[in-house]
Amino acid sequence: MSKAIIELRDVTRRFGGLVAVDGVSFSVEPGEIFAFLGPNGAGKSTTIKMMTTLLRPTSGRLLLDGHDVERAQDAARKAFGIVFQDSSVDNELTAYENMELHAVLYGMSGRKMRERINELLELVHLEGRSKSYVKTFSGGMIRRLEIARGLLHQPKILFLDEPTLGLDTQTRTMLWDYVKKLRHDQGMTVFLTTHYIEEAEDVADRIAVIDHGRIVAMGSTSELTRQTKTGSLEAAYLALTGKAIRDEEADATDKFRARVRSRRR
Amino acid sequence: MRVVYVLWLRQMKRYARSKSRVLGAIGQPLLFLLALGYGLGAVFERAGEGNYLQFLVPGIIAQTILFSAVFWGIQIIWDKQFGFLKETLVAPVPRIKIMIGGALGGATIAAFQGLLVLVISVALGFRPHNWALVPAAIALAAVLALALACFGSGVASMVNDFQGFQAINQFLIFPLYFLSGAIYPLAGIPTVLRLISQINPLSYAIDALRTLLTGTGHFVFGVDLLALGLTVLVTVVFGLVTFRRIQA
Numbered sequence: 001m002s003k004a005i006i007e008l009r010d011v012t013r014r015f016g017g018l019v020a021v022d023g024v025s026f027s028v029e030p031g032e033i034f035a036f037l038g039p040n041g042a043g044k045s046t047t048i049k050m051m052t053t054l055l056r057p058t059s060g061r062l063l064l065d066g067h068d069v070e071r072a073q074d075a076a077r078k079a080f081g082i083v084f085q086d087s088s089v090d091n092e093l094t095a096y097e098n099m100e101l102h103a104v105l106y107g108m109s110g111r112k113m114r115e116r117i118n119e120l121l122e123l124v125h126l127e128g129r130s131k132s133y134v135k136t137f138s139g140g141m142i143r144r145l146e147i148a149r150g151l152l153h154q155p156k157i158l159f160l161d162e163p164t165l166g167l168d169t170q171t172r173t174m175l176w177d178y179v180k181k182l183r184h185d186q187g188m189t190v191f192l193t194t195h196y197i198e199e200a201e202d203v204a205d206r207i208a209v210i211d212h213g214r215i216v217a218m219g220s221t222s223e224l225t226r227q228t229k230t231g232s233l234e235a236a237y238l239a240l241t242g243k244a245i246r247d248e249e250a251d252a253t254d255k256f257r258a259r260v261r262s263r264r265r
Numbered sequence: 266m267r268v269v270y271v272l273w274l275r276q277m278k279r280y281a282r283s284k285s286r287v288l289g290a291i292g293q294p295l296l297f298l299l300a301l302g303y304g305l306g307a308v309f310e311r312a313g314e315g316n317y318l319q320f321l322v323p324g325i326i327a328q329t330i331l332f333s334a335v336f337w338g339i340q341i342i343w344d345k346q347f348g349f350l351k352e353t354l355v356a357p358v359p360r361i362k363i364m365i366g367g368a369l370g371g372a373t374i375a376a377f378q379g380l381l382v383l384v385i386s387v388a389l390g391f392r393p394h395n396w397a398l399v400p401a402a403i404a405l406a407a408v409l410a411l412a413l414a415c416f417g418s419g420v421a422s423m424v425n426d427f428q429g430f431q432a433i434n435q436f437l438i439f440p441l442y443f444l445s446g447a448i449y450p451l452a453g454i455p456t457v458l459r460l461i462s463q464i465n466p467l468s469y470a471i472d473a474l475r476t477l478l479t480g481t482g483h484f485v486f487g488v489d490l491l492a493l494g495l496t497v498l499v500t501v502v503f504g505l506v507t508f509r510r511i512q513a
Binding site: 029052053054056073075078080082084086087088089090091092093094097100102104105106107109149170196246 | 267268271272275278282283347348349350351352353354355356357495498513
């Protein structure tokens with residue numbers, strides 16, 4: 001167990017009376033592609049926020065590459081790169097400037113930094129657009145830039161929170177090809193969430209299903225289908241979480257975004 | 266230091282690339298200068314208070330700084346809504362540096378816009394009583410800008426949407442401005458107004474600015490500086506404490 005690169009021990013998070021995450025424990029081995037599935041409001045986002053130091057757990061411990069996210073926060077933060085669900089680049093800056101800002105935040109500098117930025121922009125095929133403002137980019141280009149940025153400081157873990165949401169099929173295929181290549185070439189550990197079950201089935205070594213704040217099942221696709229006596233991961237997932245549609249309370253941010261989106265249409 | 270610098274630089278780049286922001290921030294004070302300065306000037310002089318433009322300019326400079334700094338707060342909410350803030354919050358950097366880098370950027374922009382208004386005012390006929398004191402006035406304006414940027418950042422850290430920020434704007438920023446002696450002399454005003462202006466930190470900053478630029482003030486200059494120093498201290502702490510509490 002000590003060689004796990006991600007480890008959660010009995011992690012709980014309460015919001016007032018609501019228990020969003022309830023005693024969750026699991027670990028991910030180095031080089032694994034691990035998918036985290038669950039319906040809306042199941043505790044997925046809350047867990048990811050705690051793993052990435054955006055939210056403190058009410059109780060329990062989280063370790064990234066052996067570093068406690070609360071007690072050794074900076075070491076834990078250096079251990080991972082993340083692609084957030086929503087775009088988190090600065091649209092008023094160029095692609096290169098976004099990369100440079102990230103590099104400085106992670107303590108990089110000089111020629112090495114510039115070389116690494118160009119290398120990663122090439123990896124995601126944006127080298128020709130490095131001087132363009134991000135506001136001129138398509139959704140898929142922004143996502144590629146964010147992946148390049150997340151990898152800039154050579155993290156051991158890459159978090160992908162719904163990375164393919166709103167992307168076209170070509171970009172999605174390309175994205176998963178990158179992810180597989182990264183694991184193959186560099187032994188990168190990838191922790192992802194997605195609502196597209198077939199994507200998880202395609203790329204993930206192991207899958208954890210969370211519902212009502214608890215892990216309800218964990219294992220490879222074949223283990224989960226065997227356990228639920230179903231024929232596919234999607235059927236296994238529905239058998240585990242039920243068919244009821246969940247209503248999630250939208251917070252102020254979601255409401256605001258929905259408004260902005262509807263205005264843009 | 267490099268972290269603070271790049272975050273400051275980000276604000277400078279964003280500002281330099283947004284021409285509408287530069288114009289918008291100058292338009293409002295210009296309107297105040299023209300409408301109030303020329304509109305009320307005759308009445309002001311008839312009341313024996315001297316040249317109104319001379320009196321008004323320090324108040325309008327402070328207004329420019331106040332509203333620019335508030336605009337900077339909106340930027341934080343924007344970053345919160347559209348995700349950029351998360352990128353900085355998961356970075357292995359103390360939050361203090363993130364907040365200070367941004368606030369210094371916001372303050373630089375606010376002070377620069379205040380300076381622009383001063384230049385425009387001189388073109389309109391405003392004359393500092395002693396040119397040698399103008400650098401001191403600019404320095405004082407920069408300090409005020411930092412205090413207000415920290416304040417704007419603190420308020421923005423506490424609210425999550427523009428509506429909430431607007432409400433604070435209406436109930437806090439406008440009263441602060443109108444009850445500060447920016448546009449009318451504090452001598453001889455009704456007791457209630459006088460008491461409010463005496464607890465309004467902006468009154469002292471404007472009074473200090475007016476003393477440096479026109480040679481006449483309402484409070485003792487030392488008291489002005491003391492009040493401004495205290496304001497900076499409180500707002501910086503407020504900005505830091507609230508920013509540290511942000512959970513995404």
